[in-house]
Amino acid sequence: MVSVFRIKAPLAPKPKLREEIMKDVISQIHEWIKLVSQVGLGLIALGVIAEIVFGKGAIFGASVIGNLQQIVTDIGGENGFIGLVAILIIFAILQRNR
Numbered sequence: 400m401v402s403v404f405r406i407k408a409p410l411a412p413k414p415k416l417r418e419e420i421m422k423d424v425i426s427q428i429h430e431w432i433k434l435v436s437q438v439g440l441g442l443i444a445l446g447v448i449a450e451i452v453f454g455k456g457a458i459f460g461a462s463v464i465g466n467l468q469q470i471v472t473d474i475g476g477e478n479g480f481i482g483l484v485a486i487l488i489i490f491a492i493l494q495r496n497r
Contacts, residue, residue, distance in 0.1 A: 436493075443467075 415423075446463035455462050468479070475482020 443463065446459050447467070449458035450456075450463050455465075471479050471482035471486060473482070474485050
């Protein structure tokens, strides 16, 4: 007896287009950047907490709080409040993009 039904082989997946490959690569790079920035912020928070609890240079050998104060002063000039506001605006923009 001959079967009337033919079993078809599954369709082979379509090869990805160059644009799709580039989107995947950019997406992967974006995820890595997000991960690295999250780890960096975690280390900064750990350094601040360790410096508050154990004193200057407790975890990284440098004053994390002093370095953050210097960054705020560099951004805002003599008026550190403007630098702090600028950092908060940058932080808000980064949070909005998540």
